[in-house]
Amino acid sequence: xxxxxxxxxxxxxxxxxxxxxxxxxxxxxxxxxxxxxxxxxxxxxxxxxxxxxxxxxxxxxxxxxxxxxxxxxxxxxxxxxxxxxxxxxxxxxxxxxxxxxxxxxxxxxxxxxxxxxxxxxxxxxxxxxxxxxxxxxxxxxxxxxxxxxxxxxxxxxxxxxxxxxxxxxxxxxxxxxxxxxxxxxxxxxxxxxxxxxxxxxxxxxxxxxxxxxxxxxxxxxxxxxxxxxxxxxxxxxxxxxxxxxxxxxxxxxxxxxxxxxxxxxxxxxxxxxxxxxxxxxxxxxxxxxxxxxxxxxxxxxxxxxxxxxxxxxxxxxxxxxxxxxxxxxxxxxxxxxxxxxxxxxxxxxxxxxxxxxxxxxxxx
Numbered sequence: 472x473x474x475x476x477x478x479x480x481x482x483x484x485x486x487x488x489x490x491x492x493x494x495x496x497x498x499x500x501x502x503x504x505x506x507x508x509x510x511x512x513x514x515x516x517x518x519x520x521x522x523x524x525x526x527x528x529x530x531x532x533x534x535x536x537x538x539x540x541x542x543x544x545x546x547x548x549x550x551x552x553x554x555x556x557x558x559x560x561x562x563x564x565x566x567x568x569x570x571x572x573x574x575x576x577x578x579x580x581x582x583x584x585x586x587x588x589x590x591x592x593x594x595x596x597x598x599x600x601x602x603x604x605x606x607x608x609x610x611x612x613x614x615x616x617x618x619x620x621x622x623x624x625x626x627x628x629x630x631x632x633x634x635x636x637x638x639x640x641x642x643x644x645x646x647x648x649x650x651x652x653x654x655x656x657x658x659x660x661x662x663x664x665x666x667x668x669x670x671x672x673x674x675x676x677x678x679x680x681x682x683x684x685x686x687x688x689x690x691x692x693x694x695x696x697x698x699x700x701x702x703x704x705x706x707x708x709x710x711x712x713x714x715x716x717x718x719x720x721x722x723x724x725x726x727x728x729x730x731x732x733x734x735x736x737x738x739x740x741x742x743x744x745x746x747x748x749x750x751x752x753x754x755x756x757x758x759x760x761x762x763x764x765x766x767x768x769x770x771x772x773x774x775x776x777x778x779x780x781x782x783x784x785x786x787x788x789x790x791x792x793x794x795x796x797x798x799x800x801x802x803x804x805x806x807x808x809x810x811x812x813x814x815x816x817x818x819x820x821x822x823x824x825x826x827x828x829x830x831x832x833x834x835x
Contacts, residue, residue: 496559496579502572504539513579517554538575541565545572557583603634603662610635610665613672615642620650621717622835628780628808630827637664637708638777638828639671645683650715651675654775654830656729657708667708670697675712686712686725687760694727694751694758707752711775720767720834725760727751731793733775735765736800743793772833774800774807779825786820807831 487508490497496513500506509519537548541563548563559579566574617626620642627640637657645651655671657664674696675689682688689712697708711733713724726732728750732743744765749758767773774796783791795818799811808831815827 500575541575624833626831628829632823635665636826638826639668640830653712655710656777687762690727690760707750709750722767723764731781736772767834775830777828779827783819
Protein backbone atom coordinates (compact mmCIF):
# COMPACT_ATOMS: atom_id res chain seq x y z
CA UNK A 472 0.00 0.00 0.00
CA UNK A 473 1.23 3.51 -0.78
CA UNK A 474 2.97 5.05 2.27
CA UNK A 475 1.02 8.28 1.98
CA UNK A 476 -2.23 6.33 1.90
CA UNK A 477 -1.11 4.31 4.91
CA UNK A 478 -0.39 7.52 6.81
CA UNK A 479 -3.77 9.00 5.99
CA UNK A 480 -5.52 5.73 6.86
CA UNK A 481 -3.68 5.42 10.13
CA UNK A 482 -4.07 9.02 11.26
CA UNK A 483 -7.60 9.78 10.03
CA UNK A 484 -11.01 8.53 11.08
CA UNK A 485 -12.11 7.77 7.52
CA UNK A 486 -13.77 4.41 7.06
CA UNK A 487 -12.81 3.34 3.56
CA UNK A 488 -15.12 0.32 3.51
CA UNK A 489 -18.06 2.64 4.10
CA UNK A 490 -16.79 5.09 1.47
CA UNK A 491 -16.65 2.27 -1.08
CA UNK A 492 -20.30 1.51 -0.38
CA UNK A 493 -21.78 4.99 -1.02
CA UNK A 494 -23.01 6.31 -4.37
CA UNK A 495 -21.23 9.66 -4.15
CA UNK A 496 -17.80 9.94 -5.75
CA UNK A 497 -15.07 10.26 -3.13
CA UNK A 498 -11.35 10.83 -3.40
CA UNK A 499 -8.65 11.43 -0.81
CA UNK A 500 -5.51 13.50 -1.36
CA UNK A 501 -2.41 13.54 0.85
CA UNK A 502 -0.50 16.52 2.23
CA UNK A 503 1.31 16.90 -1.13
CA UNK A 504 -2.06 17.35 -2.89
CA UNK A 505 -1.76 14.00 -4.64
CA UNK A 506 -4.57 11.46 -4.94
CA UNK A 507 -4.03 8.44 -2.67
CA UNK A 508 -7.52 6.93 -2.75
CA UNK A 509 -10.74 6.98 -4.77
CA UNK A 510 -13.87 5.02 -3.82
CA UNK A 511 -15.56 2.41 -5.97
CA UNK A 512 -18.22 4.82 -7.26
CA UNK A 513 -15.55 7.15 -8.65
CA UNK A 514 -13.69 4.22 -10.21
CA UNK A 515 -16.85 3.03 -11.91
CA UNK A 516 -17.86 6.49 -13.11
CA UNK A 517 -14.57 8.00 -14.25
CA UNK A 518 -12.31 5.03 -14.75
CA UNK A 519 -9.20 4.52 -12.66
CA UNK A 520 -5.52 3.75 -13.19
CA UNK A 521 -4.75 1.49 -10.21
CA UNK A 522 -1.01 1.69 -10.80
CA UNK A 523 -0.75 5.46 -10.93
CA UNK A 524 -3.83 6.18 -8.77
CA UNK A 525 -5.26 8.50 -11.42
CA UNK A 526 -8.82 8.87 -12.77
CA UNK A 527 -9.00 9.06 -16.55
CA UNK A 528 -9.96 12.73 -16.50
CA UNK A 529 -8.13 13.59 -13.33
CA UNK A 530 -5.41 15.67 -14.99
CA UNK A 531 -7.63 18.02 -17.00
CA UNK A 532 -10.64 18.44 -14.70
CA UNK A 533 -10.34 17.16 -11.18
CA UNK A 534 -6.89 18.51 -10.47
CA UNK A 535 -7.48 22.00 -9.16
CA UNK A 536 -6.20 24.61 -6.78
CA UNK A 537 -9.16 24.02 -4.48
CA UNK A 538 -7.67 21.04 -2.62
CA UNK A 539 -4.36 22.88 -2.29
CA UNK A 540 -6.18 25.81 -0.70
CA UNK A 541 -7.88 23.50 1.79
CA UNK A 542 -4.52 21.93 2.66
CA UNK A 543 -3.04 25.37 3.29
CA UNK A 544 -5.92 27.02 5.14
CA UNK A 545 -8.05 24.19 6.55
CA UNK A 546 -11.17 25.67 4.88
CA UNK A 547 -14.17 23.55 3.98
CA UNK A 548 -14.91 24.58 0.40
CA UNK A 549 -18.14 23.93 -1.50
CA UNK A 550 -18.25 24.27 -5.27
CA UNK A 551 -19.86 22.84 -8.40
CA UNK A 552 -18.11 20.93 -11.19
CA UNK A 553 -19.35 19.72 -14.57
CA UNK A 554 -17.92 16.28 -15.33
CA UNK A 555 -18.90 14.33 -18.44
CA UNK A 556 -21.96 16.56 -18.92
CA UNK A 557 -23.13 15.94 -15.37
CA UNK A 558 -23.26 18.54 -12.64
CA UNK A 559 -21.69 17.70 -9.29
CA UNK A 560 -21.77 19.50 -5.96
CA UNK A 561 -18.28 19.08 -4.56
CA UNK A 562 -17.35 19.45 -0.91
CA UNK A 563 -13.65 19.65 -0.05
CA UNK A 564 -12.77 19.09 3.63
CA UNK A 565 -9.44 18.82 5.47
CA UNK A 566 -8.33 15.60 7.19
CA UNK A 567 -6.64 16.37 10.51
CA UNK A 568 -4.54 14.47 12.99
CA UNK A 569 -3.63 16.25 16.22
CA UNK A 570 -4.78 19.52 14.62
CA UNK A 571 -2.32 18.97 11.76
CA UNK A 572 -3.74 18.83 8.24
CA UNK A 573 -2.59 15.52 6.75
CA UNK A 574 -4.84 15.37 3.73
CA UNK A 575 -8.07 16.32 2.01
CA UNK A 576 -11.27 14.42 1.25
CA UNK A 577 -13.49 15.48 -1.65
CA UNK A 578 -17.06 14.26 -2.07
CA UNK A 579 -18.74 14.66 -5.49
CA UNK A 580 -22.54 14.44 -5.41
CA UNK A 581 -24.39 14.23 -8.71
CA UNK A 582 -27.01 17.02 -8.67
CA UNK A 583 -27.88 16.98 -12.37
CA UNK A 584 -31.41 15.65 -11.83
CA UNK A 585 -32.00 17.97 -8.89
CA UNK A 586 -30.94 20.95 -10.97
CA UNK A 587 -33.11 19.87 -13.88
CA UNK A 588 -36.04 19.47 -11.51
CA UNK A 589 -35.44 22.91 -10.01
CA UNK A 590 -35.23 24.42 -13.50
CA UNK A 591 -38.46 22.69 -14.49
CA UNK A 592 -40.19 23.98 -11.35
CA UNK A 593 -38.92 27.51 -12.00
CA UNK A 594 -40.19 27.40 -15.58
CA UNK A 595 -43.52 25.98 -14.44
CA UNK A 596 -43.84 28.73 -11.83
CA UNK A 597 -43.09 31.36 -14.47
CA UNK A 598 -45.79 29.90 -16.69
CA UNK A 599 -48.29 29.75 -13.81
CA UNK A 600 -47.51 33.34 -12.84
CA UNK A 601 -48.22 34.49 -16.40
CA UNK A 602 -51.49 32.55 -16.41
CA UNK A 603 -52.48 33.91 -13.00
CA UNK A 604 -51.75 37.47 -14.17
CA UNK A 605 -54.10 36.90 -17.10
CA UNK A 606 -56.70 35.47 -14.71
CA UNK A 607 -56.33 38.48 -12.44
CA UNK A 608 -56.93 40.87 -15.35
CA UNK A 609 -60.08 38.94 -16.26
CA UNK A 610 -61.25 38.87 -12.63
CA UNK A 611 -60.70 42.62 -12.23
CA UNK A 612 -62.37 43.38 -15.57
CA UNK A 613 -65.54 41.67 -14.34
CA UNK A 614 -65.99 44.09 -11.44
CA UNK A 615 -68.73 46.71 -11.91
CA UNK A 616 -67.88 50.23 -13.00
CA UNK A 617 -67.81 52.91 -10.37
CA UNK A 618 -70.44 55.60 -10.71
CA UNK A 619 -74.22 55.82 -11.00
CA UNK A 620 -76.67 52.97 -11.40
CA UNK A 621 -79.91 54.90 -11.57
CA UNK A 622 -80.28 56.67 -8.20
CA UNK A 623 -77.43 54.67 -6.63
CA UNK A 624 -73.85 55.89 -6.66
CA UNK A 625 -71.37 52.99 -6.40
CA UNK A 626 -67.79 53.08 -5.17
CA UNK A 627 -65.55 50.27 -3.95
CA UNK A 628 -62.21 49.35 -2.42
CA UNK A 629 -60.64 46.20 -3.88
CA UNK A 630 -57.19 45.07 -2.72
CA UNK A 631 -56.46 41.32 -3.18
CA UNK A 632 -53.82 39.88 -0.86
CA UNK A 633 -52.46 37.77 -3.71
CA UNK A 634 -52.55 37.73 -7.50
CA UNK A 635 -56.06 36.29 -7.39
CA UNK A 636 -58.86 37.20 -5.03
CA UNK A 637 -61.49 35.13 -3.26
CA UNK A 638 -63.82 38.15 -3.02
CA UNK A 639 -66.47 39.04 -5.57
CA UNK A 640 -69.14 41.73 -5.71
CA UNK A 641 -71.46 43.11 -8.35
CA UNK A 642 -74.43 45.34 -9.05
CA UNK A 643 -76.69 44.60 -12.01
CA UNK A 644 -80.09 45.50 -13.45
CA UNK A 645 -82.85 42.95 -12.94
CA UNK A 646 -85.45 45.05 -14.73
CA UNK A 647 -86.28 48.74 -15.13
CA UNK A 648 -87.21 49.09 -11.46
CA UNK A 649 -84.84 46.74 -9.62
CA UNK A 650 -81.10 46.38 -9.06
CA UNK A 651 -79.40 43.26 -7.70
CA UNK A 652 -76.43 43.84 -5.35
CA UNK A 653 -74.21 41.29 -3.67
CA UNK A 654 -70.84 40.68 -2.03
CA UNK A 655 -69.29 37.22 -1.62
CA UNK A 656 -66.19 35.92 0.13
CA UNK A 657 -64.68 32.54 -0.79
CA UNK A 658 -62.46 30.65 1.62
CA UNK A 659 -58.83 31.12 0.55
CA UNK A 660 -57.18 33.48 -1.92
CA UNK A 661 -55.64 31.33 -4.66
CA UNK A 662 -56.62 29.91 -8.03
CA UNK A 663 -59.41 27.67 -6.70
CA UNK A 664 -60.98 30.58 -4.79
CA UNK A 665 -60.83 32.79 -7.87
CA UNK A 666 -62.61 30.11 -9.92
CA UNK A 667 -65.39 30.06 -7.32
CA UNK A 668 -65.78 33.83 -7.74
CA UNK A 669 -66.24 33.25 -11.50
CA UNK A 670 -68.92 30.67 -10.71
CA UNK A 671 -70.67 33.15 -8.43
CA UNK A 672 -70.73 35.92 -11.01
CA UNK A 673 -71.92 33.72 -13.87
CA UNK A 674 -74.58 32.04 -11.74
CA UNK A 675 -75.89 35.33 -10.37
CA UNK A 676 -76.39 36.59 -13.90
CA UNK A 677 -78.11 33.43 -15.16
CA UNK A 678 -80.53 32.70 -12.31
CA UNK A 679 -84.14 33.22 -13.37
CA UNK A 680 -85.77 36.65 -13.21
CA UNK A 681 -88.26 35.65 -10.53
CA UNK A 682 -85.58 34.32 -8.18
CA UNK A 683 -83.40 37.40 -8.70
CA UNK A 684 -86.21 39.49 -7.25
CA UNK A 685 -86.39 37.25 -4.16
CA UNK A 686 -83.04 37.24 -2.27
CA UNK A 687 -83.94 34.17 -0.20
CA UNK A 688 -84.80 32.15 -3.31
CA UNK A 689 -81.73 33.33 -5.19
CA UNK A 690 -79.38 32.25 -2.38
CA UNK A 691 -81.10 28.88 -2.19
CA UNK A 692 -80.65 28.40 -5.94
CA UNK A 693 -77.02 29.53 -5.70
CA UNK A 694 -76.48 26.92 -2.97
CA UNK A 695 -78.15 24.20 -5.07
CA UNK A 696 -75.99 24.89 -8.12
CA UNK A 697 -72.81 25.09 -6.06
CA UNK A 698 -73.59 21.81 -4.33
CA UNK A 699 -74.03 20.13 -7.71
CA UNK A 700 -70.44 21.04 -8.64
CA UNK A 701 -69.25 18.29 -6.28
CA UNK A 702 -66.27 20.26 -4.93
CA UNK A 703 -64.47 19.38 -1.71
CA UNK A 704 -66.31 20.19 1.52
CA UNK A 705 -63.63 22.67 2.61
CA UNK A 706 -64.39 24.91 -0.39
CA UNK A 707 -67.27 27.25 0.42
CA UNK A 708 -68.24 30.93 0.38
CA UNK A 709 -70.46 33.45 2.11
CA UNK A 710 -72.76 35.85 0.30
CA UNK A 711 -74.99 38.82 1.11
CA UNK A 712 -77.55 39.61 -1.59
CA UNK A 713 -80.05 42.44 -1.81
CA UNK A 714 -82.57 43.89 -4.26
CA UNK A 715 -83.08 47.65 -4.47
CA UNK A 716 -86.32 49.09 -5.83
CA UNK A 717 -85.40 52.32 -7.62
CA UNK A 718 -88.94 53.69 -7.40
CA UNK A 719 -89.80 52.96 -3.78
CA UNK A 720 -86.32 52.86 -2.22
CA UNK A 721 -87.12 49.49 -0.67
CA UNK A 722 -84.06 47.29 -0.08
CA UNK A 723 -84.84 43.60 0.39
CA UNK A 724 -82.01 41.27 1.41
CA UNK A 725 -80.88 37.85 2.64
CA UNK A 726 -77.61 36.61 4.03
CA UNK A 727 -75.72 33.35 3.44
CA UNK A 728 -73.36 33.49 6.41
CA UNK A 729 -71.58 36.65 5.28
CA UNK A 730 -69.60 38.60 7.86
CA UNK A 731 -69.10 41.38 8.69
CA UNK A 732 -72.70 42.44 8.36
CA UNK A 733 -73.36 45.38 6.04
CA UNK A 734 -73.70 48.81 7.67
CA UNK A 735 -76.50 51.24 6.88
CA UNK A 736 -75.96 54.93 7.57
CA UNK A 737 -79.12 57.05 7.86
CA UNK A 738 -78.29 60.57 8.97
CA UNK A 739 -76.46 60.34 12.27
CA UNK A 740 -77.56 56.77 12.88
CA UNK A 741 -75.55 53.75 11.76
CA UNK A 742 -76.60 50.17 12.28
CA UNK A 743 -75.49 46.70 11.31
CA UNK A 744 -77.76 44.53 9.17
CA UNK A 745 -77.52 41.39 11.29
CA UNK A 746 -79.07 38.48 9.41
CA UNK A 747 -78.41 34.79 10.03
CA UNK A 748 -77.97 32.27 7.26
CA UNK A 749 -75.87 29.26 6.26
CA UNK A 750 -72.77 29.73 4.05
CA UNK A 751 -72.94 28.31 0.53
CA UNK A 752 -71.40 24.87 1.12
CA UNK A 753 -71.79 21.18 0.26
CA UNK A 754 -71.69 20.49 3.99
CA UNK A 755 -75.41 21.23 4.38
CA UNK A 756 -78.08 18.90 2.99
CA UNK A 757 -80.79 21.54 3.08
CA UNK A 758 -80.78 25.32 3.52
CA UNK A 759 -83.39 28.04 3.86
CA UNK A 760 -82.82 31.77 3.97
CA UNK A 761 -84.89 34.51 5.55
CA UNK A 762 -85.76 37.74 3.83
CA UNK A 763 -85.79 41.21 5.35
CA UNK A 764 -86.50 44.70 4.05
CA UNK A 765 -85.60 48.29 4.87
CA UNK A 766 -86.47 51.64 3.29
CA UNK A 767 -83.52 53.62 1.97
CA UNK A 768 -83.90 57.37 1.56
CA UNK A 769 -81.88 60.01 -0.25
CA UNK A 770 -78.40 60.47 1.30
CA UNK A 771 -78.54 57.04 3.00
CA UNK A 772 -75.56 54.80 2.38
CA UNK A 773 -74.82 51.09 2.65
CA UNK A 774 -71.35 49.59 2.98
CA UNK A 775 -70.72 45.88 2.42
CA UNK A 776 -67.33 44.37 3.27
CA UNK A 777 -65.32 41.17 3.35
CA UNK A 778 -63.78 40.09 6.66
CA UNK A 779 -60.37 41.16 5.34
CA UNK A 780 -61.33 44.73 6.26
CA UNK A 781 -62.32 44.25 9.89
CA UNK A 782 -59.65 41.61 10.60
CA UNK A 783 -56.59 43.66 9.59
CA UNK A 784 -54.11 43.36 12.48
CA UNK A 785 -51.79 45.93 14.04
CA UNK A 786 -48.38 45.25 15.61
CA UNK A 787 -50.09 44.16 18.86
CA UNK A 788 -52.17 41.62 16.91
CA UNK A 789 -55.39 43.56 17.53
CA UNK A 790 -58.06 43.52 14.77
CA UNK A 791 -59.14 46.73 13.06
CA UNK A 792 -62.73 45.99 13.99
CA UNK A 793 -66.08 47.48 12.99
CA UNK A 794 -66.16 50.60 15.19
CA UNK A 795 -63.41 52.37 13.23
CA UNK A 796 -65.36 51.71 10.02
CA UNK A 797 -68.52 53.13 11.58
CA UNK A 798 -66.66 56.21 12.71
CA UNK A 799 -65.33 56.90 9.19
CA UNK A 800 -68.77 56.38 7.61
CA UNK A 801 -70.44 58.77 10.07
CA UNK A 802 -67.85 61.53 9.99
CA UNK A 803 -67.35 61.76 6.21
CA UNK A 804 -69.81 62.71 3.50
CA UNK A 805 -67.33 62.15 0.65
CA UNK A 806 -64.23 60.02 -0.02
CA UNK A 807 -65.25 57.53 2.66
CA UNK A 808 -63.44 54.60 1.04
CA UNK A 809 -60.29 56.63 0.42
CA UNK A 810 -60.19 57.53 4.10
CA UNK A 811 -60.97 53.91 5.02
CA UNK A 812 -58.09 52.66 2.88
CA UNK A 813 -55.68 55.18 4.41
CA UNK A 814 -56.82 54.23 7.90
CA UNK A 815 -56.50 50.48 7.23
CA UNK A 816 -53.01 50.68 5.77
CA UNK A 817 -51.72 52.93 8.53
CA UNK A 818 -53.15 50.44 11.05
CA UNK A 819 -51.84 47.33 9.34
CA UNK A 820 -48.63 45.73 10.62
CA UNK A 821 -46.67 43.58 8.18
CA UNK A 822 -47.99 42.16 4.95
CA UNK A 823 -51.64 42.08 3.96
CA UNK A 824 -52.98 38.68 5.00
CA UNK A 825 -56.46 38.65 3.43
CA UNK A 826 -58.36 40.21 0.54
CA UNK A 827 -59.65 43.67 1.40
CA UNK A 828 -62.96 44.49 -0.27
CA UNK A 829 -65.57 47.13 0.53
CA UNK A 830 -68.58 48.14 -1.60
CA UNK A 831 -70.19 51.52 -0.83
CA UNK A 832 -73.62 52.46 -2.15
CA UNK A 833 -75.18 55.91 -1.73
CA UNK A 834 -78.78 56.85 -2.50
CA UNK A 835 -79.19 60.09 -4.48
